[in-house]
Amino acid sequence: MTAERAGAPGPDGTVTAEERAVGTGTANPGGAPAAAERTAGPPADAASASLLQVADLSVRIAGLHILQGVSFDVASSGVTVLLGRNGVGKSTTLRAILGLTPRNGTATGSVRLGGEEILGRPTHALVKAGLGFVPEDRCVFAGLTVAENLRLAERTDAPDYDLVFSLFPELSKRAKQRAGSLSGGQQQMLSLGRVLLNSNRLLLIDEPTKGLAPKVVTEVAEALERAAQAVPVLLVEQNLAVVRRLAGDAVVIAAGQVAWTGPGEQLLADPALTKSLLAVNAAGGH
Amino acid sequence: MSTIVLMTVTGLGLAALYFLVASGLSLVFGLADVLNFAHGLFLSVGAYATWWAAGNLPGAGSDGWGFVLAVAFGVLAGTVVAALVELVMIRPLYSRTIEQVLVTVGLSLAGVAALQAGFGADPRPFPRPSWTQQVVTIAEARVPLDRLLLIVAALVVLGLLLAFLRWTRYGLIIRAGVENREMVTALGIDVRKAFTLVFAIGGAAAALAGALSGVYFGSVSPTSGASLLIFAFIVVVIGGMGSVSGSAIAAVAVGLLQQFVNYYGTSGAGDICVVALLAVVLLWRPAGLAGKAATA
Ligand SMILES: Nc1ncnc2c1ncn2[C@@H]1O[C@H](COP(=O)(O)OP(=O)(O)O)[C@@H](O)[C@H]1O
Numbered sequence: 411m412t413a414e415r416a417g418a419p420g421p422d423g424t425v426t427a428e429e430r431a432v433g434t435g436t437a438n439p440g441g442a443p444a445a446a447e448r449t450a451g452p453p454a455d456a457a458s459a460s461l462l463q464v465a466d467l468s469v470r471i472a473g474l475h476i477l478q479g480v481s482f483d484v485a486s487s488g489v490t491v492l493l494g495r496n497g498v499g500k501s502t503t504l505r506a507i508l509g510l511t512p513r514n515g516t517a518t519g520s521v522r523l524g525g526e527e528i529l530g531r532p533t534h535a536l537v538k539a540g541l542g543f544v545p546e547d548r549c550v551f552a553g554l555t556v557a558e559n560l561r562l563a564e565r566t567d568a569p570d571y572d573l574v575f576s577l578f579p580e581l582s583k584r585a586k587q588r589a590g591s592l593s594g595g596q597q598q599m600l601s602l603g604r605v606l607l608n609s610n611r612l613l614l615i616d617e618p619t620k621g622l623a624p625k626v627v628t629e630v631a632e633a634l635e636r637a638a639q640a641v642p643v644l645l646v647e648q649n650l651a652v653v654r655r656l657a658g659d660a661v662v663i664a665a666g667q668v669a670w671t672g673p674g675e676q677l678l679a680d681p682a683l684t685k686s687l688l689a690v691n692a693a694g695g696h
Numbered sequence: 697m698s699t700i701v702l703m704t705v706t707g708l709g710l711a712a713l714y715f716l717v718a719s720g721l722s723l724v725f726g727l728a729d730v731l732n733f734a735h736g737l738f739l740s741v742g743a744y745a746t747w748w749a750a751g752n753l754p755g756a757g758s759d760g761w762g763f764v765l766a767v768a769f770g771v772l773a774g775t776v777v778a779a780l781v782e783l784v785m786i787r788p789l790y791s792r793t794i795e796q797v798l799v800t801v802g803l804s805l806a807g808v809a810a811l812q813a814g815f816g817a818d819p820r821p822f823p824r825p826s827w828t829q830q831v832v833t834i835a836e837a838r839v840p841l842d843r844l845l846l847i848v849a850a851l852v853v854l855g856l857l858l859a860f861l862r863w864t865r866y867g868l869i870i871r872a873g874v875e876n877r878e879m880v881t882a883l884g885i886d887v888r889k890a891f892t893l894v895f896a897i898g899g900a901a902a903a904l905a906g907a908l909s910g911v912y913f914g915s916v917s918p919t920s921g922a923s924l925l926i927f928a929f930i931v932v933v934i935g936g937m938g939s940v941s942g943s944a945i946a947a948v949a950v951g952l953l954q955q956f957v958n959y960y961g962t963s964g965a966g967d968i969c970v971v972a973l974l975a976v977v978l979l980w981r982p983a984g985l986a987g988k989a990a991t992a
Pocket residue numbers: 422423424426427430471472474476494495496497498499500501502503512
């Protein structure tokens with residue numbers, strides 16, 4: 411587990427703060443074509459109603475204005491992918507939707523689920539109402555067993571263990587093992603399994619393949635693909651192969667705002683656009 | 697040899713009191729991040745309510761089942777007061793650490809003042825069953841039964857707490873919440889309900905410690921809660937916040953160390969050694985013996 415953690419891009423705070431500074435510098439040249447793209451194409455799918463509407467979402471944490479009026483819609487089926495460079499505010503967006511903005515921060519604007527305003531409602535109530543959350547870095551309870559982690563997450567009288575164990579057979583084999591002693595990939599499966607036990611209206615999933623071995627990435631992507639057939643997903647994902655496989659719509663955040671929205675295919679088909687909006691590694695400049 | 701046995705049993709008796717106070721304190725801090733300086737008040741409420749019930753409650757008394765009833769009344773009083781303190785005074789102040797500390801410190805001072813106003817500042821003789829003052833011979837040592845009563849009571853509470861944490865839904869929520877409270881809410885669980893429960897459980901254990909310390913010391917006074925609380929805090933820090941079994945181990949270490957050093961060294965040296973033990977553990981394992989992860 412520690413080995414895989416070490417492979418991940420370091421502690422968010424420092425790295426992302428730097429990336430953000432880099433990001434604002436390059437966002438303006440990249441911003442022009444993005445804006446053009448947005449106005450040129452018609453709204454992605456005006457016909458099928460969206461499930462979640464985020465409008466003018468602003469988040470300030472400890473004096474930093476991290477999100478500056480983010481607006482996008484999440485379709486009522488399939489996977490909507492949220493993209494952007496490291497530290498641009500993708501996790502902050504998911505957490506704000508769920509009422510998990512830290513106490514030294516504020517979230518303003520509007521988030522509507524099925525037409526109903528949910529911004530500011532307590533997290534536990536939102537999750538009970540059907541927003542399933544899989545956080546960045548998994549957040550399994552290390553001291554609890556796999557079975558206990560799953561039992562804790564049960565929200566219905568009829569949790570769907572059949573589905574979870576068919577997606578991740580490993581979890582049923584390791585039911586009595588402490589979650590802290592699982593590998594990173596197994597922890598990710600547990601974190602997804604906790605949510606998939608219940609029926610949800612929308613899943614919010616934050617970088618489920620981060621720091622995982624290629625083989626495990628494929629396994630997780632397959633599971634996500636299957637899960638997404640039954641429930642809409644708002645997915646934060648940096649691995650473009652996974653994005654290509656799953657994405658319906660794509661939303662790209664840059665410099666605290668939405669820089670591009672449209673079909674995921676279209677974004678990935680344009681290397682120059684992808685590079686200007688997402689080139690996380692290229693921007694590192696080693 | 698007989699002295700060592702007697703010292704050991706006495707030290708373990710003291711450890712039992714520390715554990716009863718510390719286990720609740722530890723769970724409250726581990727789960728809710730509340731440093732509860734009013735925890736000693738729950739002990740005093742338990743002691744005085746038991747004392748009052750033994751003299752006034754119909755059916756209660758200072759011996760046999762009457763005494764059991766008196767203690768049950770004391771524990772109930774401590775539980776109710778603890779739950780009320782959480783609901784009325786702590787709940788509005790979650791995440792405001794400084795205010796919380798001020799409120800609990802203020803509450804403990806006010807509680808001592810209220811007990812003094814109600815029952816006087818002097819120690820009151822505590823009604824204790826006569827059998828607790830008898831002795832049994834263990835390995836040639838004449839051991840008073842009250843110490844064994846403390847040890848048995850603490851072991852029963854330890855067993856009940858561990859079973860509760862291990863086998864119940866709320867126990868699961870508490871163990872998970874000690875590890876990562878935010879993630880518990882992100883699974884759709886209103887973790888604040890567990891806060892009240894943990895306060896109530898801690899209040900019950902502390903109130904039982906109050907009644908038993910009355911039996912052990914033979915009297916109750918308004919300030920007895922505060923002095924036990926200091927050592928209970930040390931036990932919590934040594935054992936690891938949120939860990940019941942860590943509290944049990946640390947309580948035994950502190951109780952025995954204090955007893956032996958105070959007997960063989962100069963009186964008071966034991967207390968200094970306890971503080972030294974605290975420093976050593978914190979340097980060696982900053983999160984305490986059990987760390988923050990393991991609650992059970
Ligand atoms: N609790 C916090 N306190 C201070 N800054 C934060 C906090 N959470 C996030 N940030 C900052 O907000 C920015 C966005 O972070 P994040 O949403 O995690 O980015 P992403 O998920 O897109 O990589 C970063 O600059 C990060 O340092």
